Amino acid sequence: MTPKNSREKKTEDRQKFNYEEFEEVLEEIKEEDYDTIGLQGPDGIKPQLIDYADQLEEHGFDTVIIGASTFGACGIADEKAERMGADALIHVGHTRFLHPERQDMDDLNVYYLPYREDRDLMGVLREHYEEIDAEKVGLVGVTQYMDRAEEAREFLEDKGFEVVEGKTGLRTTEPGQVLGCDAGAAHNIAHKVDAFVFLGSGHFHPSQVSETGKDIYVVDPYEEHIWVEPANSLDDETRAEHARVIKHKDKKKWGIVTSSKKGQNYMQAVQIAKEKLEKHGKDVYVFVEDRIFEPDYKGFGIDIYVNCACPRMTKDWQDMAFVSPSALDVLNEVDIEHE
Numbered sequence: 001m002t003p004k005n006s007r008e009k010k011t012e013d014r015q016k017f018n019y020e021e022f023e024e025v026l027e028e029i030k031e032e033d034y035d036t037i038g039l040q041g042p043d044g045i046k047p048q049l050i051d052y053a054d055q056l057e058e059h060g061f062d063t064v065i066i067g068a069s070t071f072g073a074c075g076i077a078d079e080k081a082e083r084m085g086a087d088a089l090i091h092v093g094h095t096r097f098l099h100p101e102r103q104d105m106d107d108l109n110v111y112y113l114p115y116r117e118d119r120d121l122m123g124v125l126r127e128h129y130e131e132i133d134a135e136k137v138g139l140v141g142v143t144q145y146m147d148r149a150e151e152a153r154e155f156l157e158d159k160g161f162e163v164v165e166g167k168t169g170l171r172t173t174e175p176g177q178v179l180g181c182d183a184g185a186a187h188n189i190a191h192k193v194d195a196f197v198f199l200g201s202g203h204f205h206p207s208q209v210s211e212t213g214k215d216i217y218v219v220d221p222y223e224e225h226i227w228v229e230p231a232n233s234l235d236d237e238t239r240a241e242h243a244r245v246i247k248h249k250d251k252k253k254w255g256i257v258t259s260s261k262k263g264q265n266y267m268q269a270v271q272i273a274k275e276k277l278e279k280h281g282k283d284v285y286v287f288v289e290d291r292i293f294e295p296d297y298k299g300f301g302i303d304i305y306v307n308c309a310c311p312r313m314t315k316d317w318q319d320m321a322f323v324s325p326s327a328l329d330v331l332n333e334v335d336i337e338h339e
């Protein structure tokens, strides 16, 4: 077999990655008077960022790539791109993120290119739909598969299910789309359904939906079957957070952590948490950092921090006491004796 030259290889990759949406963005960008374009995306699609940069350069643009990966459009890097002289930023991987406290998210022109996972989601649904034990289902999922939501809905209705489409949440822009910090799309319709059908994989997002009190049938293209995330599966984590607050209830010094990432900078939440703690006589210190790492908060002589950044990090910190603002309410139910 003749080895493929690099141009043939690139063309093949472009077909594989489905560059249609990128080409639409490229057409829009060409109509503007831009010289330099920033690029930003999560781990896993970094080769695509390089290829997008090549294509932009082919069309006469200079490019600058944000080195750090991003976990969501909450971490939009338009300010960094602007500092490097960019006129616009292409954020790859996620849809536009709406700030729950209505802060501005974009200072620069930002184009969003959501990543769509090329896995056989519909094949899994077709093969295993009979395992869905419900009549009325809510249809939700993650960005990577929401381009197939309409096809999934039509299929399920054809098989006799009553399907209620999810609405947008507080932070989301696609109907039915769920983020780790926003299952509003499911909460909005929970009262109308017996269970949810979730397009995606892993427990991270379905566990958020489980707070609706309904079972979640996860159509998982990685596991290649449908499995059930039980209702209220986060209850154990919530109890664990309450236990952490109670363990540290007599500590005088408490920290509050927020992020300088635009979509994780929750100043109203900081203020509410501060007032709750000060009501109980605590000395409160507010911290900010772009990306929040547990070791940075060791050495201040503070044993417990309140997380007012990405809500999902509370679940990831195990060594130090790190709790959600809502967990502070248990302080109202206990006696406090400062150490």
Ligand code: SF4
Residues within 6 Å of the ligand: 071, 072, 073, 074, 075, 179, 180, 181, 182, 263, 264, 309, 310, 311, 312
């Ligand atoms: S879960 Fe965290 S990282 Fe993901 S979009 Fe929400 S704030 Fe951003």
